[in-house]
Amino acid sequence: xxxxxxxxxxxxxxxxxxxxxxxxxxxxxxxxxxxxxxxxxxxxxxxxxxxxxxxxxxxxxxxxxxxxxxxxxxxxxxxxxxxxxxxxxxxxxxxxxxxxxxxxxxxxxxxxxxxxxxxxxxxxxxxxxxxxxxxxxxxxxxxxxxxxxxxxxxxxxxxxxxxxxxxxxxxxxxxxxxxxxxxxxxxxxxxxxxxxxxxxxxxxxxxxxxxxxxxxxxxxxxxxxxxxxxxxxxxxxxxxxxxxxxxxxxxxxxxxxxxxxxxxxxxxxxxxxxxxxxxxxxxxxxxxxxxxxxxxxxxxxxxxxxxxxxxxxxxxxxxxxxxxxxxxxxxxxxxxxxxxxxxxxxxxxxxxxxxxxxxxxxxxxxxxxxxxxxxxxxxxxxxxxxxxxxxxxxx
Amino acid sequence: xxxxxxxxxxxxxxxxxxxxxxxxxxxxxxxxxxxxxxxxxxxxxxxxxxxxxxxxxxxxxxxxxxxxxxxxxxxxxxxxxxxxxxxxxxxxxxxxxxxxxxxxxxxxxxxxxxxxxxxxxxxxxxxxxxxxxxxxxxxxxxxxxxxxxxxxxxxxxxxxxxxxxxxxxxxxxxxxxxxxxxxxxxxxxxxxxxxxxxxxxxxxxxxxxxxxxxxxxxxxxxxxxxxxxxxxxxxxxxxxxxxxxxxxxxxxxxxxxxxxxxxxxxxxxxxxxxxxxxxxxxxxxxxxxxxxxxxxxxxxxxxxxxxxxxxxxxxxxxxxxxxxxxxxxxxxxxxxxxxxxxxxxxxxxxxxxxxxxxxxxxxxxxxxxxxxxxxxxxxxxxxxxxxxxxxxxxxxxxxxxxxxxxxxxxxxxxxxxxxxxxxxxxxxxxxxxxxxxxxxxxxxxxxxxxxxxxxxxxxxxxxxxxxxxxxxxxxxxxxxxxxxxxxxxxxxxxxxxxxxxxxxxxxxxxxxxxxxxxxxxxxxxxxxxxxxxxxxxxxxxxxxxxxx
Numbered sequence: 001x002x003x004x005x006x007x008x009x010x011x012x013x014x015x016x017x018x019x020x021x022x023x024x025x026x027x028x029x030x031x032x033x034x035x036x037x038x039x040x041x042x043x044x045x046x047x048x049x050x051x052x053x054x055x056x057x058x059x060x061x062x063x064x065x066x067x068x069x070x071x072x073x074x075x076x077x078x079x080x081x082x083x084x085x086x087x088x089x090x091x092x093x094x095x096x097x098x099x100x101x102x103x104x105x106x107x108x109x110x111x112x113x114x115x116x117x118x119x120x121x122x123x124x125x126x127x128x129x130x131x132x133x134x135x136x137x138x139x140x141x142x143x144x145x146x147x148x149x150x151x152x153x154x155x156x157x158x159x160x161x162x163x164x165x166x167x168x169x170x171x172x173x174x175x176x177x178x179x180x181x182x183x184x185x186x187x188x189x190x191x192x193x194x195x196x197x198x199x200x201x202x203x204x205x206x207x208x209x210x211x212x213x214x215x216x217x218x219x220x221x222x223x224x225x226x227x228x229x230x231x232x233x234x235x236x237x238x239x240x241x242x243x244x245x246x247x248x249x250x251x252x253x254x255x256x257x258x259x260x261x262x263x264x265x266x267x268x269x270x271x272x273x274x275x276x277x278x279x280x281x282x283x284x285x286x287x288x289x290x291x292x293x294x295x296x297x298x299x300x301x302x303x304x305x306x307x308x309x310x311x312x313x314x315x316x317x318x319x320x321x322x323x324x325x326x327x328x329x330x331x332x333x334x335x336x337x338x339x340x341x342x343x344x345x346x347x348x349x350x351x352x353x354x355x356x357x358x359x360x361x362x363x364x365x366x367x368x369x370x371x372x373x374x375x376x377x378x379x380x381x382x383x384x385x386x387x388x389x390x391x392x393x394x395x
Numbered sequence: 396x397x398x399x400x401x402x403x404x405x406x407x408x409x410x411x412x413x414x415x416x417x418x419x420x421x422x423x424x425x426x427x428x429x430x431x432x433x434x435x436x437x438x439x440x441x442x443x444x445x446x447x448x449x450x451x452x453x454x455x456x457x458x459x460x461x462x463x464x465x466x467x468x469x470x471x472x473x474x475x476x477x478x479x480x481x482x483x484x485x486x487x488x489x490x491x492x493x494x495x496x497x498x499x500x501x502x503x504x505x506x507x508x509x510x511x512x513x514x515x516x517x518x519x520x521x522x523x524x525x526x527x528x529x530x531x532x533x534x535x536x537x538x539x540x541x542x543x544x545x546x547x548x549x550x551x552x553x554x555x556x557x558x559x560x561x562x563x564x565x566x567x568x569x570x571x572x573x574x575x576x577x578x579x580x581x582x583x584x585x586x587x588x589x590x591x592x593x594x595x596x597x598x599x600x601x602x603x604x605x606x607x608x609x610x611x612x613x614x615x616x617x618x619x620x621x622x623x624x625x626x627x628x629x630x631x632x633x634x635x636x637x638x639x640x641x642x643x644x645x646x647x648x649x650x651x652x653x654x655x656x657x658x659x660x661x662x663x664x665x666x667x668x669x670x671x672x673x674x675x676x677x678x679x680x681x682x683x684x685x686x687x688x689x690x691x692x693x694x695x696x697x698x699x700x701x702x703x704x705x706x707x708x709x710x711x712x713x714x715x716x717x718x719x720x721x722x723x724x725x726x727x728x729x730x731x732x733x734x735x736x737x738x739x740x741x742x743x744x745x746x747x748x749x750x751x752x753x754x755x756x757x758x759x760x761x762x763x764x765x766x767x768x769x770x771x772x773x774x775x776x777x778x779x780x781x782x783x784x785x786x787x788x789x790x791x792x793x794x795x796x797x798x799x800x801x802x803x804x805x806x807x808x809x810x811x812x813x814x815x816x817x818x819x820x821x822x823x824x825x826x827x828x829x830x831x832x833x834x835x836x837x838x839x840x841x842x843x844x845x846x847x848x849x850x851x852x853x854x855x856x857x858x859x860x861x862x863x864x865x866x867x868x869x870x871x872x873x874x875x876x877x878x879x880x881x882x883x884x885x886x887x888x889x890x891x892x893x894x895x896x897x898x899x900x901x902x903x904x905x906x907x908x909x910x911x912x913x914x915x916x917x918x919x920x921x922x923x924x925x926x927x928x929x930x931x932x933x934x935x936x937x938x939x940x941x942x943x
Contacts, residue, residue: 001677002677067675067677068675068677068678069675098910122681122684124680124681124684125677125678125680125681126678126681126685126688127669127674127678127681127682127688127690129688129689129690130689130690130691130692130722130723130724130736131723131724133723133724134724247502249500249501249502294909294910295910298908298909298910301907302908305883305884305907306883306884308879308883309876309879309880309883309884312875312876312879313876317872317876320868320872324862324865325724325726326723326724327735328726328733328735328737328858328860329637329860330865330868332485333478333483333485333517334486335479338475338476338478338479339476339479341475342472342475342476345468345469345471345472345475346472348468349465349468349469349472352461352464352465352468353461353465355435355461355612355907356435356461357461357462357465382479
């Protein structure tokens with residue numbers, strides 16, 4: 001069952017990949033461009049692949065649930081893959097409302113990156129610690145993930161809007177920032193590639209060091225150590241020795257991973273620039289040529305409208321109910337809780353700015369992009385760096 | 396009341412109205428030059444846009460501004476984020492002193508963090524002030540808009556003024572001659588199909604649906620205000636209890652804050668971990684990789700209620716209410732209280748045994764067991780031997796004057812001063828006994844207290860909680876959800892069809908989701924001979940786009 005589950009996820013990943021290619025084809029298709037009405041054959045095949053992938057991933061989810069006896073949303077790997085699945089699900093629904101192939105072309109890669117990123121973390125089925133043994137695990141986590149995924153559609157819509165609407169031939173602030181956002185996406189890809197490469201070779205180096213509380217700790221690196229722990233003792237001298245030592249308050253191993261991701265991301269980015277001879281945004285712009293800006297703007301806005309109540313219910317209300325049952329208080333200013341509140345406040349501000357201040361178009365698209373950055377911050381940084389009570393999500 | 400504005404159509408509008416509530420005619424000169432009317436609040440007279448004289452007006456206008464509201468939200472958001480940079484004081488180890496801890500752990504940044512009070516950010520006066528301001532803003536913003544909006548939507552008539560229709564985003568004009576007579580009936584049919592409510596007057600049609608979605612924002616604001624009030628009520632005495640109850644195995648104690656009415660007995664604390672062989676195969680690798688994973692924290696308890704009057708000095712009469720297995724996620728509830736499995740301590744010392752022994756011959760004259768929570772003053776043996784417990788230090792250490800003191804009442808490191816009586820020493824010999832050390836302050840003794848063993852027990856920490864604000868918070872949350880769904884998942888749409896002279900004017904408005912409205916309009920006017928209204932904002936937005 002566990003093996004079947006893993007295979008289904010892998011198949012889903014491949015299907016999304018093929019689906020992306022078809023969506024790209026649908027936009028390149030010249031005949032369709034002449035007709036310029038409704039999705040063409042390529043787009044229909046693309047969405048068929050997305051649906052097939054979604055069904056496979058649903059199969060992964062169900063079989064893993066059966067194998068574990070609890071919904072597979074209890075650690076970082078499980079949550080992030082589920083988030084990716086919800087994103088595809090939200091896309092499929094919105095696709096049938098608005099028939100926008102470009103949305104598929106940009107959503108599926110985001111889902112692919114999410115699933116790829118998730119796979120870099122321990123994939124074992126873990127038994128539940130006492131605080132997680134509750135039906136609210138299923139209710140709270142799935143609803144929160146679904147809400148975030150619907151909100152994430154506004155990021156994809158915002159991205160499409162900005163890629164099309166911003167003049168990327170000039171060095172405006174807007175153009176540069178958008179390129180920075182895409183560079184961040186490339187670095188995620190870099191993280192996945194470099195972790196996979198060294199993961200496949202089984203690279204491992206170990207350090208002993210004394211942490212801030214004078215406790216001796218062992219750090220295990222799976223990437224060559226560019227930075228080592230404070231006054232660390234290298235236990236595997238045949239492996240790459242660190243160039244720099246970090247101060248005691250910094251987790252050297254995590255910083256090392258970040259550096260490697262940036263490094264690999266930069267290499268990929270430079271290679272791209274070398275081959276394409278233009279910025280990523282400029283290279284992507286032709287793909288958005290046929291997009292109706294007004295429509296994309298509305299898709300972004302609608303996904304916030306639909307996602308906001310779902311997010312409120314899952315990430316705040318259900319969260320509070322469960323926190324009251326498990327931890328005896330519905331709110332405790334745990335970092336994860338605070339960042340859920342920040343996300344909520346942010347999208348509340350989005351809605352008010354849009355409704356009352358008339359922030360449409362580019363401004364609204366930027367807000368969609370920033371909102372997703374906040375969601376990702378809560379998923380990645382808060383889990384891995386800030387930790388807190390939700391720290392089981394970090395492994 | 397200030398002067399009212401009487402429209403040409405005869406309707407009397409409140410001072411400050413931009414578009415006549417009834418016919419929609421533009422009442423303000425500068426608005427007449429605009430191509431499209433601002434429909435956000437139906438051009439109604441909002442207090443904040445009308446009065447700005449007294450101090451109350453100024454405060455009202457300040458808080459009624461969405462700009463101010465959003466600014467408050469953004470500041471709160473940023474402040475909340477700052478509070479997560481380092482852990483809040485409640486999450487640092489309880490034994491640590493905050494004034495040292497932050498600098499110790501995080502260096503200079505930690506020191507700054509502590510000095511600025513960010514270690515208790517969420518209970519700081521300025522953070523609470525921010526939340527309160529948002530609350531005030533919610534109330535004033537809502538009142539400023541909802542009352543005039545309600546009036547305007549209530550008073551709107553079917554045949555609206557031509558200038559109003561012409562300045563709608565979706566608009567078209569068709570010559571009457573080109574329209575077949577039965578077209579209007581067909582259109583009405585299709586509108587009904589799309590669930591529009593239809594009103595007709597003088598041959599004009601107003602099709603409207605989902606007006607209730609306009610009230611969504613105000614309803615969700617009411618929910619939020621109730622929620623915030625619920626949050627404030629926590630500080631009212633009697634509404635909220637948060638106590639930690641440490642209870643040993645075998646112990647029966649009064650539950651704090653129950654006015655001595657309820658008692659709890661701890662039968663046993665159970666800690667279970669996942670074991671590879673006993674669990675499903677799916678978990679095997681995870682258990683191997685992670686080592687020990689906790690499976691269950693459980694305290695088996697009995698809850699008692701005091702029955703009848705207690706006479707001072709006597710043990711209370713207890714009546715069992717129920718036996719309960721208290722686990723994480725399964726609190727024990729009684730009346731307004733709930734008990735939660737919060738923490739535990741394994742193997743706390745409970746008893747220590749000694750034997751009164753002759754140092755030379757190792758002959759034992761008797762054994763005694765000291766209950767570390769409730770030691771006796773004297774332990775008597777046969778043949779004239781006895782031991783007096785002169786002093787007891789449950790959590791012993793030497794203070795700066797090298798005097799023995801106790802840090803707490805928890806027997807973490809018990810120490811005793813014994814006086815040992817024997818027929819040879821009727822005045823007694825004094826001995827100081829702690830773990831792994833014995834001191835004989837008055838010279839060499841003949842007798843010693845030989846250590847025989849310890850008994851340990853587990854201690855459970857249970858949170859005692861009463862929170863009478865929960866129902867209010869639940870109602871607030873529910874109202875918020877209803878309001879936010881109502882506002883987000885439905886759209887208020889109107890289509891006006893007016894016969895004016897030899898023309899038919901058609902206009903459409905929706906508060907959001909214009910593509911949906913356009914699609915419906917296409918369907919409704921398809922094949923009717925009436926020109927489909929076109930989006931007049933397309934041109935303007937394109938121009939704006941270029942300006943930007």
